[in-house]
Amino acid sequence: MSTTTARRAADYDGHRITVSADDGTPISVRTFGTDDAHLTVVFVHGHCLRAESWSFLRDQLLRHWGTVVGGADGAGKYSGTVVGGADGAGKYSGTVVGGADGVGKYSGTVVGGADGAGKYSGTVVGGTDQAGNHSGSADVRMVFYDHRGHGESGIAHPSTYTIDQLGHDLDAVLRSVVPTGPIILIGHSMGAMVTIAYSRLFPATIGTRVVGVGLIAGAANGITEVGLGRFLNRRAVNSLQVAVLRAPRFMQASKRLSRRIFEPIAREANMGTKRTNPRMVAVAAAMMNDTPLLTMSSFLASLMSFDESASLCRLGSIPALVLAGSADIVVPFAHSVVLASQLAGSELVRLEGAGHSVHLERAEEVALSIVALVDRVIAAMHGHDPGYATAS
Structure with a gap:
């Protein structure tokens, strides 16, 4: 590579x-x-x-x-990566990543297209003009x-x-x-x-x-x-923590067995009323399932008293x-x-x-x-x- x-x-x-x-x-x-x-x-x-x-x-x-990739060559041309097409005037209408031109303009990342005058109408990140002033966000x-x-x-x-x-x-x-x-x-x-x-x-x-x-x-x-x-109470949380510490394998197995029951509930609790990308739901469910039960239960007391x-x-x-x-x-x-x-x-x-x-x-x-x-x-x-x- x-x-x-x-x-x-x-x-x-x-x-x-x-x-x-x-x-x-x-x-x-x-x-x-x-x-x-x-x-x-x-x-x-x-x-x-x-x-x-x-x-x-x-x-x-x-x-x-953006991500800064590449610098500027001595001729002031962009030596970074250009993504996207060019408009009729031959100016970049896609995304320019990295590089500064020969006169010190755009020393950061330029995101967005170019207007008819050939000037960037997108967002400039980290660029400075000749006077050293920020021409966009840092x-x-x-x-x-x-x-x-x-x-x-x-x-x-x-x-x-x-x-x-x-x-x-x-x-x-x-x-x-x-x-x-x-x-x-x-x-x-x-x-x-x-x-x-x-x-x-x-x-x-x-x-x-x-x-x-x-x-x-x-x-x-x-x-x-x-x-x-509202459904959290200290007695229930303490009982869960004791059970996890005393019988971790049994409790983890119980968590896996109950996954089919609780996943739809977790989805409704976390995702709101609008249709959600199934991939996002799967990512959220996977992270929750991968979290050790000891971690999940042990933080509850601190959350309750916060x-x-x-x-x-x-x-x-x-x-x-x-x-x-x-x-x-x-x-x-x-x-x-x-x-x-x-x-x-x-x-x-x-x-x-x-x-x-x-x-x-x-x-x-x-x-x-x-x-x-x-x-x-x-x-x-x-x-x-x-x-x-x-x-x-």
Whole structure:
């Protein structure tokens, strides 16, 4: 395989890294984009999911932000990859990836076509004009990782399966993978809770390193008061945890036997009222089925007692996106209304008919909202020009 082909394959599949949490638990990380990108967006997944739960959304974002491939030759021609056709004037009407021209324009990724005048009418990511001003959004790096006990990350002691511990694991990922530069945190469901908890655990990072947040299908508290969480009670959860610890093989076998019963219920709970791509349903079901029963049960106590209402004020000073589906019966939309009301810099987005797995169901729409959040963050950064701290 040629170097160029290998690099493109790596860009498509991401760069894989293993980070050691503070207690030594291996955390599986995948990154997309260059290490010196102007901005990094870190995605924090939900309970019984994994980093791959972002794959449909990631593909949409890659279409917006692109992957830098190739440079510019001395003649100022694009030596990157050109995808798409050319219009009648011979200008590129497809996608130009990578490269800068000889006069220093478009040093990042150009996405979109060319108008009749031959100028790019698409989105410019990371390009600078001759005066050194940004001619579009800053180039963006994306980071995805699996929580402990999920996906390709290591299994840990059940006593560490808490929201606070996941906040510390997030910090370990940021210190190792994104040691410098501004960060946007995007969390879904339990990942949104981890993001809020992180603001309490590491308050000095908010507004200095963490310059924006996205809370998707999240809540600050009260998940047992409305939605499916009402059926959770401490006695039942404790009994499940004891059973899993004492008879793990029997309980895992029971989980497999009951899959035919619970999969349709999980589909209805997570996918909302509109017709969903069967592949998305299969991906979500596979991730839930692959999650160890010990992981699933051990996090329930932390989820039930979760209350970070007092932490929301720490996030009020930075741009935020609060997004959820109107048909979410796991964490109903009312939770998002409360979140947005407490975050001064937030945009509240309601996707009609979408369920709890809104980032799977409506990946394109969620991607557009995240792109808009990134644009708001960049505008705020340019307006205030804060000094960004280094991970400690």
